[in-house]
Amino acid sequence: MQLTHVFYNAAVKFSEIENLTRVGLRTVYAKDYDNPKLVAEALYQTNYINFPHNLYLIKNGIPLIPNYAIGWQDEEKGIAYRLKGKAEKLGIDLPLKLTAKGDFPNFVEKEYNQVILDIDIYIHKHILPGQFFSDEWIKQAHKTAKEEGSKFFGEQ
Amino acid sequence: MLIRDNETANYSEVKGSTHLFKSVDSEIETGSNVKQTSESNYRIGKITARIPFVFEHDFKSWNIEDDLSDNRDTLKSEAKDIPTGEKLTSKNNPVKTIRNLYFQDEFITPELRTGINLLEISQNYITKSLESIQHRKRKESDEFIMQFKAFLPELFCCRTISESFGAVINAIQNALSNMKGCPLSEKQIVALHEIITGLLREPAMSFEKAVDYVSKFEDADFEVESVGVEGLLKLTEIMDEDETELIND
Numbered sequence: 032m033q034l035t036h037v038f039y040n041a042a043v044k045f046s047e048i049e050n051l052t053r054v055g056l057r058t059v060y061a062k063d064y065d066n067p068k069l070v071a072e073a074l075y076q077t078n079y080i081n082f083p084h085n086l087y088l089i090k091n092g093i094p095l096i097p098n099y100a101i102g103w104q105d106e107e108k109g110i111a112y113r114l115k116g117k118a119e120k121l122g123i124d125l126p127l128k129l130t131a132k133g134d135f136p137n138f139v140e141k142e143y144n145q146v147i148l149d150i151d152i153y154i155h156k157h158i159l160p161g162q163f164f165s166d167e168w169i170k171q172a173h174k175t176a177k178e179e180g181s182k183f184f185g186e187q
Numbered sequence: 188m189l190i191r192d193n194e195t196a197n198y199s200e201v202k203g204s205t206h207l208f209k210s211v212d213s214e215i216e217t218g219s220n221v222k223q224t225s226e227s228n229y230r231i232g233k234i235t236a237r238i239p240f241v242f243e244h245d246f247k248s249w250n251i252e253d254d255l256s257d258n259r260d261t262l263k264s265e266a267k268d269i270p271t272g273e274k275l276t277s278k279n280n281p282v283k284t285i286r287n288l289y290f291q292d293e294f295i296t297p298e299l300r301t302g303i304n305l306l307e308i309s310q311n312y313i314t315k316s317l318e319s320i321q322h323r324k325r326k327e328s329d330e331f332i333m334q335f336k337a338f339l340p341e342l343f344c345c346r347t348i349s350e351s352f353g354a355v356i357n358a359i360q361n362a363l364s365n366m367k368g369c370p371l372s373e374k375q376i377v378a379l380h381e382i383i384t385g386l387l388r389e390p391a392m393s394f395e396k397a398v399d400y401v402s403k404f405e406d407a408d409f410e411v412e413s414v415g416v417e418g419l420l421k422l423t424e425i426m427d428e429d430e431t432e433l434i435n436d
Contacts, residue, residue: 043393044393107287107288108287108288108290152290154288156288158284158288159388159389159392160389160391160392160393161349161351161388161389161390161391161392161393161396162284162285162288162388162389162390162391163288163391164294164296164299164348164390164391166296167289167294167295167296167299168288168289170295170296171289171290171291171294171295172290174290174291174295175290175291
């Protein structure tokens with residue numbers, strides 16, 4: 032038995048879910064770059080975005096990072112592909128328990144410079160939990176997202 | 188009376204009647220307002236009676252002349268009580284509802300693909316059986332049930348779809364097996380139709396829900412436990428009782 036099946040059944044049972052209104056499969060692919068400028072350049076080089084040359088650098092040196100989204104949605108299902116850049120810093124204040132002994136710093140920071148392909152495939156409809164087969168749905172959604180995506184973005 | 192079978196173009200004679208069905212292309216008419224609307228449907232005024240040619244005997248036993256002349260009003264009133272069946276649309280068709288949730292035309296999992304397809308066919312047979320018995324055609328109704336029964340072993344093989352699916356199919360299989368060949372009553376066919384439709388609507392329903400369905404199914408004079416299991420349980424009870432007596436002694 033698949034893990035998804037076990038997880039889905041447990042979630043429905045213990046959360047006492049009587050109706051599902053939206054079910055989706057979100058897949059995010061990310062590629063790291065050294066700095067935000069390279070992220071912006073990588074996005075421009077995909078040729079999906081037509082932007083006047085030299086406009087992507089604003090005066091203080093922080094590049095403009097474009098987002099690009101395509102998709103469709105009908106009464107029951109939908110799919111969205113978002114190609115976007117991410118240039119941000121994530122900082123976390125560590126708890127005192129860790130930092131008190133001096134083994135860890137008080138503050139941890141990570142910088143993300145990534146080009147991200149975010150695929151969201153979903154159904155938005157009121158359905159009964161017993162109508163939904165999680166294993167089958169994930170298999171089909173993944174297959175569809177791959178097939179549809181490759182038509183537009185290419186095989187690689 | 189002569190009846191023309193459109194498929195074989197043969198006329199069969201029905202004794203005791205003076206009506207003659209004349210073939211006019213796709214329509215057969217009589218002088219008493221009887222029209223064939225399709226291969227096997229005859230319209231008598233506002234009443235539609237289904238007359239299968241394979242059950243000629245049943246048809247012969249029905250004296251059309253008497254029904255049309257003397258009992259027409261009775262037939263009309265009875266026809267109002269015959270449910271014509273709800274037409275399946277995309278909104279109330281359980282299979283279509285489930286299929287619409289998925290992105291591919293067919294299910295990828297073999298058990299799911301086979302199970303849902305067989306359930307859909309089974310539901311059609313049971314609906315036909317129900318219609319037949321409501322038209323007092325017990326033999327035809329039983330034949331449809333027999334055709335449905337042929338799918339049960341394969342449906343049983345698809346019990347990995349869900350625990351509930353296995354439980355419901357197992358209950359149906361035991362119930363029909365325990366009937367020992369006796370034809371189902373209308374009440375039983377209605378119960379069978381309900382449980383199959385419920386399973387089609389929610390093939391992966393919770394086990395508690397499946398138990399509720401089986402309980403309702405059992406209320407229609409069905410025995411859903413396997414005979415072998417029942418015997419084994421009784422044997423266990425007897426052995427337990429004997430053991431308790433021995434300990435007490």
